[in-house]
Amino acid sequence: IPVIAANRIATPEDAERILAAGQADLVALARPLLADPAFVNKAAAGRASAIMPCIACNQACLDAIFVDRIAGCMVNPACCREQEFVAERAAAAKRIAVVGGGAAGMACAAHAAERGHRVVLFECNGALGGQLRVGGEVPDKHEFFRLIEAWQQRLREAGVEVRLKRPAELLELMAERFDSIVVASGVRPRRPSIPGADGPNVVTYEQLLTGQVEAGPRVAVLGGGRIAFDVALFLVAAAPGAEDPQLRFRRRWGFDQDGLRPPQPDSPARQVWMLKRSPEPFGKNLGKTTGWILRRELKDAGVRQIPGVEYQAIDGAGLTYRLDGADQRLDVDTIVLCIGQDPVNELFAGLSARGFDVHAVGGARDAHDLDAVRAIEEGTRLGLSL
Ligand SMILES: Cc1cc2nc3c(=O)[nH]c(=O)nc-3n(C[C@H](O)[C@H](O)[C@H](O)COP(=O)(O)OP(=O)(O)OC[C@H]3O[C@@H](n4cnc5c(N)ncnc54)[C@H](O)[C@@H]3O)c2cc1C
Ligand code: SF4
Known part of the structure; x- marks a missing residue:
């Protein structure tokens, strides 16, 4: 029976490797052709490096379909609207x-x-x-x-x-x-107008992610949007280590060639709290097809999420906030701003x-x-x- 391999074959090299190794008879591409409809022509002309890549975000394609919007592509806004982008x-x-x-x-x-x-x-x-x-x-x-x-x-x-x-x-x-x-x-x-927010223990998501500052072992992330989720994930992620990435992925999510296994996530690298002012639950606006992964990663890493807070003050040892009419104290080493x-x-x-x-x-x-x-x-x- 001829076998067609599909999903996340993102480059001509990926496709070639599968075919050359005899792992499949044909390869099927979907999202990469939304990102660059000239994918095949560029590959055939030896211009693979000129292909605009699909980055597997699902944002404008699958996430759109699941909320009854027409599919598109982040990388290629003309996708499905070719006559608007001439x-x-x-x-x-x-x-x-x-x-x-x-x-x-x-x-x-x-x-x-x-x-x-x-x-x-x-x-x-x-x-x-x-x-x-x-x-x-x-x-x-x-x-x-x-x-x-x-x-x-x-x-x-x-x-x-x-x-x-x-x-x-x-x-x-x-x-x-x-x-x-x-x-x-x-x-x-x-930057917020919370007293103490200009202290040395308060950093922006940009300073943290670009390596300008190193977070301590206990961290509060202020904000509940997508960047706050990304920052929390960055903070809890353990260094990759020597384990083969594929084996690590299978261990983390709990499967191997023989079937399902109990998932074994890595131990979190830090203890993280997320706080936000709005009382809405965290993560409501994450993408349909990828949001569950982020929510699950943070849950498994023990990230505590506290909505509906009023920030009172920041000092060298952490943060004071008000929740349900009572002052609360959170002692942390670093406070990361993701508030817009x-x-x-x-x-x-x-x-x-x-x-x-x-x-x-x-x-x-x-x-x-x-x-x-x-x-x-x-x-x-x-x-x-x-
Ligand atoms: C952690 C994180 C995760 C994200 N994840 C996603 C995601 O999954 N999906 C998504 O869609 N979006 C995501 N985003 C958001 C997305 O990256 C941005 O919204 C988008 O890239 C903004 O593009 P921009 O060109 O408007 O602005 P910017 O990216 O801010 O670019 C502006 C550029 O202008 C330069 N500049 C400023 N002033 C001058 C000047 N006077 N002279 C010369 N250069 C100047 C700056 O250095 C900068 O390079 C994420 C952002 C972050 C921080
Ligand atoms: S929206 Fe993202 S995942 Fe979908 S095709 Fe474009 S780059 Fe790929």
Whole structure:
């Protein structure tokens, strides 16, 4: 009987390996073709590195289907909406500055340059990616780095001039006389007005995930959104060790070739509490197809979740909060802020006041409910319309 192998065959190399080893007669791809419909043509032409990768997020495809929305793709906003995203050659080549090399800026710069514009992409950090690079540090999100690499290659091929370690400034942008300027400068983590929140034991999710600070053994995570869940997972995750990753996965989730076994999760690396102000249960807005994994990981790691709190004060030894009318004390070494983000868009007002053709996309336009799906879609739409 011919056997077709499917699921998470993400690259031509994966497919080739399965076929060459005789593990299956055929391979079937689904999500990778949503992310890049030219997957097969690029592989056949020896341009596998130019394939835009599916990162297995399920956000715009499967999660959408399960709530009765049309399937799409984070990486490829044109998926299932091809007639809305038509790439036409620009009538006249413009000089365009894109400020910010996060998801929105990379998507915008690549699409604009592919249409014939001359694009300069400013990024104040030493590498492109923005929040995607921060998210890529979370266990199970390392594929974000593949996505950044794919955008980088696309930017190179489209001839975008990338200026790293260059915070674009108002006067410089004005002096270079760009025809259009795109502000894609993203977001910064929000700081709360809790007394003591400026202490050295209080850090943002960005400082933690990028390794600028090391958390202590007992940690409070403030916030209940997706980033707070990711941070909690990062904090409890044990170092991978020498165990084979596949065997580790099977042990953790409880199965092997012979069937089901009792799951054996790793011991948590830290003791973690999650707190949030809203009384809603934690994790209500996590994706349908992946949220259960996060919830289960944190439950197995003994993470305590406390909704409906009023933060009172932070000091060197931890946090005081109010719950059901009574003051409570939580002694922790580190407090990680995941309480939202604010837009970084000061350039927008300055440029538009001076009459420049200026646009804002992604978090710089609106930080509320921001995710990479929206950032990439907004960047793509603008890149196709400039
Ligand atoms: C831990 C974590 C996990 C996440 N997980 C997911 C997920 O699973 N799914 C999802 O959809 N989203 C996820 N996100 C959110 C997603 O990564 C962001 O919403 C999205 O990438 C934001 O893109 P952006 O381009 O709008 O902004 P940013 O990523 O903030 O990019 C802005 C860029 O502009 C640069 N910049 C700022 N000012 C200047 C200047 N003056 N000059 C030059 N450069 C400048 C910054 O350095 C930055 O690189 C996650 C985020 C985090 C932190
Ligand atoms: S939405 Fe995510 S999982 Fe679905 S096809 Fe696109 S990249 Fe892959």
